[in-house]
Amino acid sequence: MAIFTCEPAGHAPACGCGTGRRGLLRGAAALGAALGSGLAWSALLPTPALAQAAASKPRRIDVHHHLTPPLYKDVALSRVEMSPPARDWTPEKTVADMDAAGIDVAMLSVSTPGLGFAEGEERRRLARVCNEYAAEMAQRHPGRFGSFAAVPLPDVDGALAEAVYALDTLKADGLLLFTSYGNTWLGDEKLHPLYEELNRRKAIVATHPLSPQCCTNVVPQIADTVVEFGTDTSRTIASLMFSGTAAKYPDIRFIFSHAGGTLPFLIERLDFQARPPAQSAKLYGGAVRPALGHFLYDTAQAANPVALGALRQLVPTSQIVLGTDFPYRTSPEQVQGLAGCGLDPATLRAIECGNAEALIPRLKV
Known part of the structure; x- marks a missing residue:
């Protein structure tokens, strides 16, 4: 098991500026x-x-940190409801939250409602708006931000074009895919043209759950975020594994939110599903544990001993990275939760920054 430790680094000022001539x-x-x-x-x-x-x-890198670009917000609010944390997001709030928790770098991504409220060319334009806004934030705050770019799935051609632009022109660190699109989960063969390009690039693909079309408002008294988000994360992981998609495109570095959702608690069922040789042959490494250990998982809303302990029983520590889920949670809350999980210092440092630095080498200091 590879454990990475981080060299200490000074915390960048909120403006993201270096010392400069005037500072000297x-x-x-x-x-x-x-x-x-x-x-x-x-x-x-x-x-x-x-x-x-x-x-x-300590140096800390947050791979799960959301933004709400103003133009995206205006269009979204004209079509769908938006939760207050996302609606009221500002760059100033993000920087203040990062500073309060000692977060050195945050990977920005658009969260729910995603782009599903738009269609066709409008969806493509909104993806571009989100990605260019994230790139501008990184320019305004040097060294503080990276991004996982939005793509207009299930429009595969549009997603391919936006992925190339975001990765090559905007220098995004990877892509953000949702766990499902309608009744399509990430293992679906329709997405293979996109995966072929991402596998060639050895790209990072962060994922985020949403309310799937099949299972919205199933229990009216309970928000979908409470149960369905974790469940849809598990669905899409199982889809990638048992479709053979993850094994076919092994160089894509998938990151799953919230410690993999309900996945650790389904391990016996997954092992049972893989018993027939026809099923196990589809899996990366030929079995459930190697297949799951090939993915990465963030700690957002899972920075507690129960969830993190279950995940660590399932995958190597090298596959776990810090996530805060700001603005839906605060970064200090998530950092403090992780610190209370009883991890030894080397393991804590690996999760807080070392594993992310190994995943995104430009972040090394």
Whole structure:
């Protein structure tokens, strides 16, 4: 089992700016004023305690962090309901939340309602709007953001075109796919033309659940986010595995939200499904455990000993990455939850940053 540890890094300021020439001039002026007032040189140098505090500061990379571009929000609100956290999102709130939790870098993605309220060319345009807005945020806050680009599925041709533009022109770090589109889950053969290109690129594909067409508002007293989101994540993982799609495209790096949904608790049933040779032959590695261990999983809304403990019984720690699900949860809440899971320091550092740095090498400092 590979465990990655992180070199400590200073936390970038909220504006994302480096020190720069003006910062150096301000520092020189402050230094001159201090010396002029008789302050000793030793008082200006870092104390051992300060140096130790800076060196011990953990680096954190959040792979599950949402944004709501203004134009996307305007169109969405004219068609569907939007939850208050998504509706009220602003860049300032995102940066403040990251700073409060010591998040150095966040991977931005659009969450529910996704693009399903639009059709045809409008859906393609909205995907482009979202992706260009995320790229602009990364430019305004250097070093703080990456992105998993939106694509207009189930329009496969449009998704292919947007994937190429987002990855090549906007330099997105990967794509964001939802767990289902209508009654199509991610193992469906209709998506193979997109997967062929993503497999060639060894692309990262983060996923996010939604309310599937089959199972919306099944229990009126319980929001779909409570039960159906985790269930749809499990459906799509099983779809990818038992269709043979994941084995056919092994170089796509899939990340599943929320510790894989209900997956850890279905392991005996999945093992039973794989007993016939005709079924196990479809799986990456020929069995359920290697197939599941080939995917990655984030900790968003699963940063607790029960969910994380179950996931760690199923997959190597190297496959687990930090996620916060901001703005639906706060980053401090998720970071503190993870810290309370009883992990040893090396494992905690791997989940908070090392595994993400291995997945996205540009993030290494």
